Amino acid sequence: MDPTQLVKGVLDLAVLAVIAREDGYGYDVVRRLRAAGLEDVGDASVYGTLRRLYSAGALTSYVVASEEGPHRKYYGINAEGRHVLATQHKTWTGFVAAMDGLLSEAGAQ
Amino acid sequence: MSESTTVMGTQATPARVRSYVAQVRAELADLPAEEVEEITLGMEADLAELAAESGADLRIRLGTPQAYAAELRAAAGLPSRASRDQAGLGRWAREHAGAVRDAAAGTGAQLLSGAPWLRELRGAWWVARGLAAGAYLALVLSWFPATAKVIIVGLAIGASVMLGLRTASGRLRWWPVALLNVTLAVVALVLGLRALTTERTAAPEVATISKVPAEGLYNGGALVGNLYAYDAQGRRIESVRLFDQRGHQVVINGTEAEESVGSYGDSTTTTTFYDENGEPRTVDSFPAAWIGPAWGPILGWTPPVSIIPATPSPTDSSPTAPSPANSTPTAPTSDDQTNGGSASSTSAPTSASNSKTSRASSGTPSRSSSSGTDTSTDAAPTSTSTK
Numbered sequence: 001m002d003p004t005q006l007v008k009g010v011l012d013l014a015v016l017a018v019i020a021r022e023d024g025y026g027y028d029v030v031r032r033l034r035a036a037g038l039e040d041v042g043d044a045s046v047y048g049t050l051r052r053l054y055s056a057g058a059l060t061s062y063v064v065a066s067e068e069g070p071h072r073k074y075y076g077i078n079a080e081g082r083h084v085l086a087t088q089h090k091t092w093t094g095f096v097a098a099m100d101g102l103l104s105e106a107g108a109q
Numbered sequence: 110m111s112e113s114t115t116v117m118g119t120q121a122t123p124a125r126v127r128s129y130v131a132q133v134r135a136e137l138a139d140l141p142a143e144e145v146e147e148i149t150l151g152m153e154a155d156l157a158e159l160a161a162e163s164g165a166d167l168r169i170r171l172g173t174p175q176a177y178a179a180e181l182r183a184a185a186g187l188p189s190r191a192s193r194d195q196a197g198l199g200r201w202a203r204e205h206a207g208a209v210r211d212a213a214a215g216t217g218a219q220l221l222s223g224a225p226w227l228r229e230l231r232g233a234w235w236v237a238r239g240l241a242a243g244a245y246l247a248l249v250l251s252w253f254p255a256t257a258k259v260i261i262v263g264l265a266i267g268a269s270v271m272l273g274l275r276t277a278s279g280r281l282r283w284w285p286v287a288l289l290n291v292t293l294a295v296v297a298l299v300l301g302l303r304a305l306t307t308e309r310t311a312a313p314e315v316a317t318i319s320k321v322p323a324e325g326l327y328n329g330g331a332l333v334g335n336l337y338a339y340d341a342q343g344r345r346i347e348s349v350r351l352f353d354q355r356g357h358q359v360v361i362n363g364t365e366a367e368e369s370v371g372s373y374g375d376s377t378t379t380t381t382f383y384d385e386n387g388e389p390r391t392v393d394s395f396p397a398a399w400i401g402p403a404w405g406p407i408l409g410w411t412p413p414v415s416i417i418p419a420t421p422s423p424t425d426s427s428p429t430a431p432s433p434a435n436s437t438p439t440a441p442t443s444d445d446q447t448n449g450g451s452a453s454s455t456s457a458p459t460s461a462s463n464s465k466t467s468r469a470s471s472g473t474p475s476r477s478s479s480s481g482t483d484t485s486t487d488a489a490p491t492s493t494s495t496k
Binding site: 011025026027028042043044045046047048049051052055063066069070071072073 | 150154156172176184
Protein backbone atom coordinates (compact mmCIF):
# COMPACT_ATOMS: atom_id res chain seq x y z
CA MET A 1 0.00 0.00 0.00
CA ASP A 2 1.37 3.34 -1.08
CA PRO A 3 1.28 5.85 1.79
CA THR A 4 1.56 8.71 -0.70
CA GLN A 5 -1.72 7.65 -2.28
CA LEU A 6 -3.37 7.33 1.12
CA VAL A 7 -2.21 10.78 2.13
CA LYS A 8 -3.60 12.29 -1.04
CA GLY A 9 -7.06 11.12 -0.19
CA VAL A 10 -7.03 12.68 3.25
CA LEU A 11 -4.86 15.70 2.64
CA ASP A 12 -7.76 18.17 2.75
CA LEU A 13 -8.80 16.84 6.10
CA ALA A 14 -5.25 16.79 7.45
CA VAL A 15 -4.50 20.34 6.33
CA LEU A 16 -7.78 21.63 7.72
CA ALA A 17 -7.03 19.92 11.01
CA VAL A 18 -3.60 21.53 11.23
CA ILE A 19 -4.87 24.99 10.33
CA ALA A 20 -7.83 24.64 12.67
CA ARG A 21 -5.47 24.34 15.56
CA GLU A 22 -3.30 27.30 14.55
CA ASP A 23 -2.76 29.57 11.54
CA GLY A 24 0.21 28.63 9.50
CA TYR A 25 2.18 29.24 6.29
CA GLY A 26 2.91 26.61 3.71
CA TYR A 27 6.11 25.13 4.96
CA ASP A 28 4.92 25.40 8.55
CA VAL A 29 1.92 23.26 7.64
CA VAL A 30 4.16 20.74 5.92
CA ARG A 31 6.37 20.53 8.95
CA ARG A 32 3.48 20.04 11.34
CA LEU A 33 1.96 17.32 9.16
CA ARG A 34 5.25 15.46 9.11
CA ALA A 35 5.71 15.92 12.81
CA ALA A 36 2.28 14.37 13.25
CA GLY A 37 3.46 11.29 11.38
CA LEU A 38 2.43 11.94 7.78
CA GLU A 39 5.97 11.61 6.49
CA ASP A 40 4.99 11.11 2.90
CA VAL A 41 3.20 14.37 2.39
CA GLY A 42 4.48 16.32 -0.54
CA ASP A 43 5.41 19.96 -0.20
CA ALA A 44 3.77 21.02 -3.39
CA SER A 45 0.66 18.98 -2.57
CA VAL A 46 0.27 20.87 0.66
CA TYR A 47 0.68 24.21 -1.08
CA GLY A 48 -1.81 23.22 -3.71
CA THR A 49 -4.26 21.97 -1.11
CA LEU A 50 -4.00 25.21 0.83
CA ARG A 51 -4.65 27.15 -2.32
CA ARG A 52 -7.62 25.01 -3.28
CA LEU A 53 -9.20 25.18 0.18
CA TYR A 54 -8.74 28.93 0.08
CA SER A 55 -10.37 29.15 -3.34
CA ALA A 56 -13.24 27.02 -2.04
CA GLY A 57 -13.74 29.52 0.75
CA ALA A 58 -12.68 27.20 3.53
CA LEU A 59 -9.60 29.20 4.49
CA THR A 60 -8.62 32.78 4.92
CA SER A 61 -5.21 34.08 4.08
CA TYR A 62 -3.08 37.03 5.00
CA VAL A 63 0.36 38.19 4.17
CA VAL A 64 2.93 38.97 6.79
CA ALA A 65 5.33 41.51 5.43
CA SER A 66 9.00 41.04 5.99
CA GLU A 67 11.55 43.80 6.07
CA GLU A 68 14.55 41.89 4.87
CA GLY A 69 13.10 38.89 3.09
CA PRO A 70 10.18 37.84 0.97
CA HIS A 71 6.67 38.08 2.36
CA ARG A 72 5.09 35.15 4.08
CA LYS A 73 1.59 33.96 3.45
CA TYR A 74 -0.42 32.62 6.34
CA TYR A 75 -3.60 30.63 6.16
CA GLY A 76 -6.32 30.52 8.79
CA ILE A 77 -9.58 28.64 9.04
CA ASN A 78 -13.04 30.21 8.84
CA ALA A 79 -16.58 29.04 9.50
CA GLU A 80 -16.86 27.33 6.15
CA GLY A 81 -13.58 25.56 6.82
CA ARG A 82 -14.76 24.34 10.18
CA HIS A 83 -17.92 23.01 8.58
CA VAL A 84 -15.89 21.16 5.93
CA LEU A 85 -13.62 19.86 8.65
CA ALA A 86 -16.52 18.52 10.67
CA THR A 87 -18.16 16.89 7.68
CA GLN A 88 -14.99 15.26 6.47
CA HIS A 89 -14.17 14.20 9.97
CA LYS A 90 -17.40 12.24 10.06
CA THR A 91 -16.67 10.69 6.70
CA TRP A 92 -13.22 9.77 7.88
CA THR A 93 -14.52 8.27 11.14
CA GLY A 94 -17.00 6.18 9.26
CA PHE A 95 -14.33 5.06 6.80
CA VAL A 96 -11.91 4.14 9.54
CA ALA A 97 -14.61 2.28 11.40
CA ALA A 98 -15.45 0.30 8.29
CA MET A 99 -11.82 -0.50 7.65
CA ASP A 100 -11.22 -1.41 11.27
CA GLY A 101 -14.17 -3.73 11.17
CA LEU A 102 -12.88 -5.41 8.04
CA LEU A 103 -9.41 -5.76 9.39
CA SER A 104 -10.43 -7.03 12.81
CA GLU A 105 -12.62 -9.66 11.15
CA ALA A 106 -9.69 -10.65 9.00
CA GLY A 107 -7.42 -10.72 12.05
CA ALA A 108 -9.90 -12.87 14.03
CA GLN A 109 -9.77 -15.64 11.52
CA MET B 110 21.91 34.72 3.89
CA SER B 111 22.92 35.29 7.45
CA GLU B 112 22.26 32.67 10.03
CA SER B 113 20.52 35.07 12.39
CA THR B 114 17.60 35.63 10.08
CA THR B 115 15.66 32.52 10.87
CA VAL B 116 13.13 34.68 12.61
CA MET B 117 9.70 33.66 11.46
CA GLY B 118 8.75 35.27 8.22
CA THR B 119 11.83 37.32 7.71
CA GLN B 120 14.55 35.74 5.72
CA ALA B 121 16.83 36.74 2.93
CA THR B 122 16.40 34.49 -0.06
CA PRO B 123 19.33 32.63 -1.54
CA ALA B 124 19.72 32.79 -5.27
CA ARG B 125 19.07 29.10 -5.74
CA VAL B 126 15.70 29.45 -4.01
CA ARG B 127 14.78 32.43 -6.15
CA SER B 128 15.82 30.50 -9.21
CA TYR B 129 13.73 27.51 -8.19
CA VAL B 130 10.66 29.62 -7.57
CA ALA B 131 11.20 31.44 -10.84
CA GLN B 132 11.19 28.13 -12.64
CA VAL B 133 8.03 27.07 -10.89
CA ARG B 134 6.43 30.34 -11.93
CA ALA B 135 7.52 29.73 -15.48
CA GLU B 136 5.80 26.37 -15.35
CA LEU B 137 2.61 28.10 -14.26
CA ALA B 138 2.89 30.80 -16.89
CA ASP B 139 -0.22 29.64 -18.71
CA LEU B 140 -2.38 30.51 -15.70
CA PRO B 141 -3.78 33.99 -15.08
CA ALA B 142 -1.16 36.28 -13.62
CA GLU B 143 -3.05 36.86 -10.38
CA GLU B 144 -3.45 33.14 -9.88
CA VAL B 145 0.29 32.64 -10.29
CA GLU B 146 0.88 35.52 -7.91
CA GLU B 147 -1.47 34.07 -5.33
CA ILE B 148 -0.12 30.58 -5.49
CA THR B 149 3.53 31.54 -5.37
CA LEU B 150 3.25 34.31 -2.82
CA GLY B 151 5.20 33.24 0.20
CA MET B 152 6.83 30.41 -1.65
CA GLU B 153 10.25 32.02 -1.60
CA ALA B 154 10.11 32.54 2.14
CA ASP B 155 8.94 28.98 2.71
CA LEU B 156 11.51 27.39 0.45
CA ALA B 157 14.27 29.53 1.89
CA GLU B 158 13.34 28.23 5.30
CA LEU B 159 13.29 24.70 4.00
CA ALA B 160 16.65 25.15 2.35
CA ALA B 161 18.16 26.61 5.49
CA GLU B 162 16.72 23.79 7.56
CA SER B 163 17.65 20.81 5.49
CA GLY B 164 20.70 22.17 3.78
CA ALA B 165 19.97 19.80 0.97
CA ASP B 166 19.50 20.76 -2.62
CA LEU B 167 15.97 21.91 -3.25
CA ARG B 168 15.77 19.64 -6.25
CA ILE B 169 16.54 16.63 -4.11
CA ARG B 170 14.08 17.60 -1.46
CA LEU B 171 11.29 18.83 -3.75
CA GLY B 172 12.04 17.36 -7.12
CA THR B 173 12.42 19.43 -10.27
CA PRO B 174 10.53 22.71 -10.51
CA GLN B 175 8.52 21.08 -13.27
CA ALA B 176 7.47 18.19 -11.06
CA TYR B 177 6.82 20.56 -8.20
CA ALA B 178 4.58 22.75 -10.36
CA ALA B 179 2.72 19.73 -11.67
CA GLU B 180 2.06 18.49 -8.15
CA LEU B 181 0.99 21.97 -7.14
CA ARG B 182 -1.48 22.13 -9.97
CA ALA B 183 -2.91 18.72 -9.22
CA ALA B 184 -3.38 19.48 -5.53
CA ALA B 185 -4.80 22.92 -6.18
CA GLY B 186 -7.30 21.54 -8.64
CA LEU B 187 -5.82 23.61 -11.46
CA PRO B 188 -5.78 22.23 -14.96
CA SER B 189 -2.56 20.55 -15.90
CA ARG B 190 -0.42 22.45 -18.27
CA ALA B 191 -0.64 19.88 -21.01
CA SER B 192 -4.38 20.46 -21.30
CA ARG B 193 -4.15 24.22 -20.86
CA ASP B 194 -1.16 25.08 -22.96
CA GLN B 195 -2.55 26.33 -26.21
CA ALA B 196 0.76 26.81 -27.92
CA GLY B 197 2.21 23.84 -26.14
CA LEU B 198 5.33 24.14 -28.18
CA GLY B 199 7.61 25.12 -25.34
CA ARG B 200 6.35 22.29 -23.23
CA TRP B 201 6.54 19.90 -26.13
CA ALA B 202 10.09 20.93 -26.90
CA ARG B 203 11.05 20.61 -23.27
CA GLU B 204 9.52 17.21 -22.91
CA HIS B 205 11.02 15.96 -26.12
CA ALA B 206 14.36 17.50 -25.37
CA GLY B 207 14.21 15.58 -22.13
CA ALA B 208 13.32 12.41 -23.98
CA VAL B 209 16.13 12.96 -26.45
CA ARG B 210 18.55 13.64 -23.63
CA ASP B 211 17.43 10.57 -21.77
CA ALA B 212 17.68 8.45 -24.87
CA ALA B 213 21.09 9.91 -25.67
CA ALA B 214 22.26 9.36 -22.12
CA GLY B 215 20.93 5.81 -22.22
CA THR B 216 22.57 5.06 -25.53
CA GLY B 217 25.77 6.71 -24.37
CA ALA B 218 25.81 4.67 -21.18
CA GLN B 219 25.17 1.50 -23.15
CA LEU B 220 27.95 2.31 -25.58
CA LEU B 221 30.33 3.13 -22.79
CA SER B 222 29.58 -0.03 -20.90
CA GLY B 223 30.09 -2.02 -24.07
CA ALA B 224 33.24 -0.23 -25.13
CA PRO B 225 34.85 1.61 -22.24
CA TRP B 226 37.69 2.77 -24.45
CA LEU B 227 35.25 5.14 -26.14
CA ARG B 228 35.64 7.40 -23.14
CA GLU B 229 39.30 7.76 -24.01
CA LEU B 230 38.32 9.16 -27.39
CA ARG B 231 36.62 12.16 -25.88
CA GLY B 232 39.79 14.20 -26.11
CA ALA B 233 40.14 13.41 -29.78
CA TRP B 234 36.54 14.33 -30.36
CA TRP B 235 37.02 17.66 -28.61
CA VAL B 236 40.06 18.40 -30.77
CA ALA B 237 38.15 17.45 -33.91
CA ARG B 238 35.26 19.67 -32.91
CA GLY B 239 37.64 22.57 -32.31
CA LEU B 240 39.31 21.92 -35.63
CA ALA B 241 35.96 22.01 -37.41
CA ALA B 242 34.90 25.20 -35.68
CA GLY B 243 38.27 26.84 -36.34
CA ALA B 244 38.31 25.78 -39.97
CA TYR B 245 34.85 27.19 -40.43
CA LEU B 246 35.91 30.49 -38.83
CA ALA B 247 38.99 30.59 -41.04
CA LEU B 248 36.79 30.01 -44.08
CA VAL B 249 34.49 32.85 -43.11
CA LEU B 250 37.43 35.15 -42.36
CA SER B 251 38.98 34.39 -45.71
CA TRP B 252 40.81 37.69 -45.92
CA PHE B 253 42.78 36.96 -42.78
CA PRO B 254 46.44 36.08 -43.24
CA ALA B 255 47.35 32.44 -42.97
CA THR B 256 49.08 32.84 -39.63
CA ALA B 257 45.97 34.42 -38.13
CA LYS B 258 43.93 31.50 -39.43
CA VAL B 259 46.29 29.04 -37.80
CA ILE B 260 45.95 30.92 -34.54
CA ILE B 261 42.17 30.92 -34.88
CA VAL B 262 42.11 27.18 -35.41
CA GLY B 263 44.41 26.69 -32.45
CA LEU B 264 42.25 28.84 -30.22
CA ALA B 265 39.13 27.00 -31.37
CA ILE B 266 40.69 23.66 -30.49
CA GLY B 267 41.66 24.98 -27.08
CA ALA B 268 38.18 26.34 -26.49
CA SER B 269 36.60 23.07 -27.58
CA VAL B 270 38.74 21.06 -25.21
CA MET B 271 37.95 23.43 -22.36
CA LEU B 272 34.28 23.20 -23.21
CA GLY B 273 34.53 19.43 -23.22
CA LEU B 274 36.22 19.38 -19.84
CA ARG B 275 33.60 21.67 -18.37
CA THR B 276 30.75 19.66 -19.81
CA ALA B 277 32.28 16.44 -18.61
CA SER B 278 32.53 17.81 -15.10
CA GLY B 279 28.88 18.78 -15.24
CA ARG B 280 29.53 22.48 -14.88
CA LEU B 281 27.68 23.28 -18.04
CA ARG B 282 24.16 22.46 -19.05
CA TRP B 283 24.00 19.87 -21.75
CA TRP B 284 21.76 21.53 -24.28
CA PRO B 285 23.83 24.58 -25.27
CA VAL B 286 26.74 22.27 -25.96
CA ALA B 287 24.48 19.92 -27.87
CA LEU B 288 23.20 22.90 -29.85
CA LEU B 289 26.76 23.93 -30.69
CA ASN B 290 27.61 20.42 -31.76
CA VAL B 291 24.58 20.15 -33.99
CA THR B 292 25.28 23.57 -35.50
CA LEU B 293 28.83 22.58 -36.30
CA ALA B 294 27.68 19.34 -37.82
CA VAL B 295 25.16 21.14 -40.02
CA VAL B 296 27.75 23.71 -41.10
CA ALA B 297 30.19 20.96 -41.96
CA LEU B 298 27.50 19.17 -43.93
CA VAL B 299 26.56 22.31 -45.88
CA LEU B 300 30.18 23.17 -46.62
CA GLY B 301 30.87 19.62 -47.70
CA LEU B 302 27.89 19.56 -50.01
CA ARG B 303 28.85 22.92 -51.47
CA ALA B 304 32.37 21.70 -52.10
CA LEU B 305 30.95 18.67 -53.87
CA THR B 306 28.61 20.69 -56.06
CA THR B 307 31.22 23.26 -57.01
CA GLU B 308 33.56 20.46 -57.95
CA ARG B 309 30.90 19.02 -60.16
CA THR B 310 30.19 22.32 -61.87
CA ALA B 311 33.85 23.08 -62.24
CA ALA B 312 34.42 20.27 -64.71
CA PRO B 313 32.07 21.60 -67.42
CA GLU B 314 33.66 25.01 -67.00
CA VAL B 315 36.98 23.59 -68.06
CA ALA B 316 35.27 21.91 -70.97
CA THR B 317 33.73 25.15 -72.18
CA ILE B 318 37.05 26.93 -71.92
CA SER B 319 38.54 24.38 -74.24
CA LYS B 320 35.79 25.11 -76.71
CA VAL B 321 36.32 28.83 -76.74
CA PRO B 322 39.09 28.94 -79.32
CA ALA B 323 37.13 26.75 -81.70
CA GLU B 324 37.18 29.60 -84.17
CA GLY B 325 40.60 28.71 -85.48
CA LEU B 326 41.59 25.95 -87.83
CA TYR B 327 42.25 22.61 -86.17
CA ASN B 328 43.98 19.48 -87.19
CA GLY B 329 43.88 16.50 -84.88
CA GLY B 330 42.80 18.73 -82.03
CA ALA B 331 45.70 21.09 -82.40
CA LEU B 332 45.39 24.57 -83.72
CA VAL B 333 46.71 24.94 -87.20
CA GLY B 334 49.22 27.72 -87.48
CA ASN B 335 50.29 27.19 -91.04
CA LEU B 336 49.62 24.88 -93.92
CA TYR B 337 52.02 23.26 -96.38
CA ALA B 338 50.63 21.90 -99.56
CA TYR B 339 52.17 19.26 -101.80
CA ASP B 340 50.94 18.08 -105.10
CA ALA B 341 50.44 14.49 -106.09
CA GLN B 342 54.02 14.18 -107.15
CA GLY B 343 55.15 15.25 -103.75
CA ARG B 344 56.35 18.65 -104.74
CA ARG B 345 55.67 21.47 -102.42
CA ILE B 346 53.25 24.01 -103.71
CA GLU B 347 54.65 27.36 -102.95
CA SER B 348 51.37 29.05 -102.59
CA VAL B 349 47.94 27.60 -102.27
CA ARG B 350 44.52 28.84 -101.30
CA LEU B 351 42.16 26.47 -99.65
CA PHE B 352 38.40 26.32 -99.38
CA ASP B 353 36.20 24.26 -97.19
CA GLN B 354 33.13 22.29 -98.17
CA ARG B 355 30.94 25.35 -97.86
CA GLY B 356 33.06 27.34 -100.19
CA HIS B 357 34.54 29.35 -97.38
CA GLN B 358 38.12 30.16 -97.85
CA VAL B 359 40.41 28.83 -95.19
CA VAL B 360 42.14 31.70 -93.51
CA ILE B 361 44.18 31.97 -90.41
CA ASN B 362 43.78 35.21 -88.63
CA GLY B 363 46.99 36.09 -86.99
CA THR B 364 45.47 37.71 -83.98
CA GLU B 365 43.00 34.98 -83.35
CA ALA B 366 45.54 32.32 -83.88
CA GLU B 367 47.69 33.94 -81.30
CA GLU B 368 44.87 34.35 -78.82
CA SER B 369 43.68 30.83 -79.30
CA VAL B 370 47.07 29.42 -78.89
CA GLY B 371 47.72 31.65 -75.97
CA SER B 372 44.69 30.32 -74.15
CA TYR B 373 46.28 26.92 -74.33
CA GLY B 374 49.39 28.30 -72.82
CA ASP B 375 51.39 26.44 -75.44
CA SER B 376 54.12 28.80 -76.42
CA THR B 377 55.63 26.57 -79.09
CA THR B 378 52.60 26.85 -81.29
CA THR B 379 52.35 30.58 -81.29
CA THR B 380 51.46 31.33 -84.87
CA THR B 381 51.14 34.99 -85.31
CA PHE B 382 51.58 36.40 -88.72
CA TYR B 383 52.53 39.99 -89.10
CA ASP B 384 52.65 42.24 -92.03
CA GLU B 385 55.48 44.59 -92.76
CA ASN B 386 54.11 47.12 -90.31
CA GLY B 387 54.11 44.59 -87.55
CA GLU B 388 50.32 44.32 -87.55
CA PRO B 389 48.69 40.92 -87.24
CA ARG B 390 47.31 39.90 -90.56
CA THR B 391 45.00 37.32 -91.92
CA VAL B 392 46.61 34.55 -93.87
CA ASP B 393 44.67 33.22 -96.79
CA SER B 394 47.46 31.81 -98.85
CA PHE B 395 49.63 29.01 -97.61
CA PRO B 396 52.19 28.47 -96.48
CA ALA B 397 52.24 31.77 -94.75
CA ALA B 398 55.49 33.58 -94.73
CA TRP B 399 57.09 34.02 -91.41
CA ILE B 400 58.75 37.11 -90.28
CA GLY B 401 62.13 35.71 -89.75
CA PRO B 402 63.43 32.45 -91.17
CA ALA B 403 61.25 31.59 -94.09
CA TRP B 404 60.99 27.86 -93.48
CA GLY B 405 61.98 27.63 -89.92
CA PRO B 406 61.31 24.53 -87.97
CA ILE B 407 57.78 24.59 -86.71
CA LEU B 408 56.97 22.17 -83.95
CA GLY B 409 60.07 20.25 -84.77
CA TRP B 410 59.18 19.76 -88.42
CA THR B 411 60.87 21.42 -91.30
CA PRO B 412 58.67 21.27 -94.40
CA PRO B 413 60.71 19.60 -97.11
CA VAL B 414 60.65 20.82 -100.68
CA SER B 415 59.33 17.49 -101.79
CA ILE B 416 57.86 14.39 -100.22
CA ILE B 417 57.16 10.89 -101.33
CA PRO B 418 54.60 10.94 -104.11
CA ALA B 419 51.20 9.71 -103.19
CA THR B 420 50.16 6.32 -104.42
CA PRO B 421 48.14 7.00 -107.48
CA SER B 422 44.51 6.43 -106.93
CA PRO B 423 42.91 4.37 -109.67
CA THR B 424 39.56 6.00 -109.34
CA ASP B 425 40.86 9.50 -109.46
CA SER B 426 43.43 10.15 -112.04
CA SER B 427 42.86 13.79 -112.48
CA PRO B 428 42.67 15.60 -109.20
CA THR B 429 42.40 18.97 -110.82
CA ALA B 430 39.37 18.04 -112.84
CA PRO B 431 36.63 20.45 -111.94
CA SER B 432 33.75 18.72 -110.35
CA PRO B 433 30.25 19.72 -111.34
CA ALA B 434 29.63 21.26 -108.00
CA ASN B 435 32.60 23.49 -108.02
CA SER B 436 30.63 26.47 -109.08
CA THR B 437 29.53 27.09 -105.55
CA PRO B 438 32.71 28.46 -104.08
CA THR B 439 32.69 30.87 -106.86
CA ALA B 440 34.64 33.89 -106.02
CA PRO B 441 37.87 33.48 -104.26
CA THR B 442 37.89 37.23 -104.27
CA SER B 443 34.66 37.56 -102.35
CA ASP B 444 35.75 38.69 -98.96
CA ASP B 445 34.36 35.67 -97.33
CA GLN B 446 34.93 35.96 -93.66
CA THR B 447 35.20 32.40 -92.78
CA ASN B 448 37.03 30.62 -90.08
CA GLY B 449 38.21 33.55 -88.11
CA GLY B 450 35.25 35.66 -88.97
CA SER B 451 37.13 38.77 -88.12
CA ALA B 452 38.24 41.65 -90.18
CA SER B 453 40.61 42.30 -93.04
CA SER B 454 40.01 41.43 -96.63
CA THR B 455 41.30 38.10 -97.70
CA SER B 456 41.62 38.31 -101.41
CA ALA B 457 43.97 41.18 -101.56
CA PRO B 458 47.54 40.08 -101.62
CA THR B 459 48.20 41.41 -98.21
CA SER B 460 51.44 39.64 -98.01
CA ALA B 461 53.82 40.97 -100.49
CA SER B 462 56.16 38.20 -99.64
CA ASN B 463 53.77 35.59 -100.92
CA SER B 464 54.82 33.94 -104.04
CA LYS B 465 53.47 35.23 -107.27
CA THR B 466 52.03 32.01 -108.54
CA SER B 467 49.42 31.72 -105.93
CA ARG B 468 46.41 33.10 -107.72
CA ALA B 469 46.97 31.19 -110.85
CA SER B 470 47.33 27.80 -109.32
CA SER B 471 44.22 28.00 -107.30
CA GLY B 472 41.88 29.52 -109.74
CA THR B 473 39.28 26.81 -109.71
CA PRO B 474 39.05 25.32 -106.32
CA SER B 475 37.47 21.95 -106.35
CA ARG B 476 34.88 21.49 -103.74
CA SER B 477 35.91 17.96 -103.19
CA SER B 478 39.54 18.74 -102.75
CA SER B 479 38.91 20.79 -99.67
CA SER B 480 37.22 18.08 -97.75
CA GLY B 481 36.97 18.80 -94.06
CA THR B 482 39.85 20.38 -92.34
CA ASP B 483 40.27 17.76 -89.69
CA THR B 484 40.60 14.70 -91.82
CA SER B 485 44.19 14.27 -91.01
CA THR B 486 45.49 13.00 -94.25
CA ASP B 487 49.08 13.91 -94.10
CA ALA B 488 49.59 12.60 -97.53
CA ALA B 489 49.32 14.85 -100.49
CA PRO B 490 45.91 16.10 -101.39
CA THR B 491 44.82 13.02 -103.28
CA SER B 492 41.50 14.67 -103.72
CA THR B 493 39.46 12.46 -101.54
CA SER B 494 36.53 12.99 -103.73
CA THR B 495 33.38 11.23 -102.85
CA LYS B 496 32.90 8.28 -105.08
